[in-house]
Amino acid sequence: MISVAIVDDNQINRKTIKDKLSPYEDINLVFEATNGEEFFEKLKFLKKGNFPQVVLMDIEMPVLDGIAAISSGSIKYPEIKYIVLTIYADDDKIFEAIKAGASGYLLKEDRAVNIVEAISNVVEFDGIPMSPAIARRAMDLLKEAPKPAASxxxxxxxxxxxxxxxxxxxxxxxxxxxxxxxxxxxxxxxxxxxxxxxxxxxxxxxxxxxxxxxxxxxxxx
The missing domain is CATH 1.10.10.10 (Winged helix-like DNA-binding domain superfamily/Winged helix DNA-binding domain)
Known part of the structure; x- marks a missing residue:
């Protein structure tokens, strides 16, 4: 059983993700949050052993966005894996997510089986799953000159x-x-x-x- 949290400010998106995950008995949804700030607040009420193993994190959110949440979360809670689940496939977002400490980068349009496989991948093999379109862009980024780190x-x-x-x-x-x-x-x-x-x-x-x-x-x- 893999414990998962969903962080997305859009209620419809959260429901869509939950519906995709619900048929899989080996996925346990621990909680949902509407932004990074609420995500950290909910973690405070959980014992370490009850933390989600994987967080499906949106990028564009009010109060505290996904990139900032992953950046702080990967330092404070290194045992948690973060998979970006977003509609954005542009270079800057991919680069920022990877630099922040994301373990994977998927698009919300990806099929349920791909999302579940990605969750298993980061937990069992410490992999870095990406949607095919994202993987191609990531390879292109590696060929380019390095961009400056977040200031x-x-x-x-x-x-x-x-x-x-x-x-x-x-x-x-x-x-x-x-x-x-x-x-x-x-x-x-x-x-x-x-x-x-x-x-x-x-x-x-x-x-x-x-x-x-x-x-x-x-x-x-």
């Missing part, structure tokens, strides 16, 4: 970080502690601590090491 500014927009939070995050990424950041920005260490806690909350991370892992992953340092 800190993109992160700020995706997670709605304030200018001050962004300023402090840059110093955290550089390795400075609370007191050093306070001296540099002429604010109190308690103020820095408050901003850092807000950053953790918005990025859905809970430690400096996870922030640094995200920074290394996106080549900010």
């Amino acid at each position: 800190l500014q993109n992160l700020a927009v995706d997670h709605q970080l304030s200018d001050r939070e962004m300023e402090i995050l840059k110093e955290v990424v550089k390795g400075y502690n609370h007191h050093e950041i306070a001296e540099k920005l002429f604010i109190s260490p308690n103020t820095v601590r408050t901003h850092v806690n807000n950053i953790y909350k918005k990025l859905h991370l809970n430690s400096r090491s996870q922030i640094m892992n995200l920074a290394y992953k996106n080549k900010w340092i």
